[in-house]
Amino acid sequence: MYTNPGTILCYMLIVNYLKFILPSAVTPVFVQKGEDVVLNATIADVREEDSVIWKFNETLNFVRFLPGKEPKVSDDYSGRVEFLEKYSVKLKNLQEADSGVYTVVVSGDTDKQITGYKITVQDPVSPVKLSVDSVSSSSDWCNLTVSCRAQDSHINSTFRCLNHTCSQEGGERSQGTPSAVDLHVYLSTGSIICNHSNQVSWTKDIKIIKHFCPRLAGKTE
Structure with missing residues (x-):
């Protein structure tokens, strides 16, 4: 059976477009500037050969749990991450530049996004x-x-x-x-x-x- 390459390309474009406009659900969280936030991973089970990765805005892997190794924190977050149970982390001393989407991904044969948070860092309001x-x-x-x-x-x-x-x-x-x-x-x-x-x-x-x-x-x- 012959499939037109143009049809395949169109299908791939549609899939990628839907992936872009229909991201996994994220939980909105508001944090006062200078405070901490707990990012719960809520991962039920991870195979020994899989990695667990926390991402910031889909580009920066700021925490990586690699098989058989100690967790690795990116230089941008050095000294600001506390490890909790089951791949959850506490991110400390948030600043406005920390506003964005945080997701945790289980990476093995394929990548699977588990949990997401949209963090908004705000200054306290001024007096009235x-x-x-x-x-x-x-x-x-x-x-x-x-x-x-x-x-x-x-x-x-x-x-x-x-x-x-x-x-x-x-x-x-x-x-x-x-x-x-x-x-x-x-x-x-x-x-x-x-x-x-x-x-x-x-x-x-x-x-x-x-x-x-x-x-x-x-x-x-």
């Missing part, structure tokens, strides 16, 4: 400062305009208290904050709270409404 910029009031209502500032962004928002019920009018989240960071101002049990957070840290500042609208502060919406 919540300020009440203006207050206007009458016998049955009170308006507060506030600003919440972080290192790279800020929010302006207005809060209105009417007949002991307070609500927020716009400006809940900053549009100038990087996507990985959230700057958020909101009402909670008679207080205005500004929260600055990412996946690894958070900080907040609070103003109590009754300190500025003593006659009207009550429930919040």
Whole structure:
């Protein structure tokens, strides 16, 4: 049976393309800069002649468990790897350059990817400062305009208290904050709270409404 070489080539291209767009599942992990992370291998069984290799971004073999030899760590990770049970490792003192995909591969007659982690290293967020910029009031209502500032962004928002019920009018989240960071101002049990957070840290500042609208502060919406 004759098979057109062009068909074979097309098939190989499709397989490689699917391998590229459908990688093995990886677990997202967020780590604060300077902290450690444990990479669990979750390998059930390894033949004596097989090698176990931890890879960084599919190119750097940063840990190699070779048959009959001591584990070998690449120079880039020297002094930063602690060996745990069953081919798991602890990676120490992570920096932003360590963000990427870490996979463990069992290499024998063929290579088989076992586990993957997408590591994102983040700095802790900067402190926030919540300020009440203006207050206007009458016998049955009170308006507060506030600003919440972080290192790279800020929010302006207005809060209105009417007949002991307070609500927020716009400006809940900053549009100038990087996507990985959230700057958020909101009402909670008679207080205005500004929260600055990412996946690894958070900080907040609070103003109590009754300190500025003593006659009207009550429930919040």
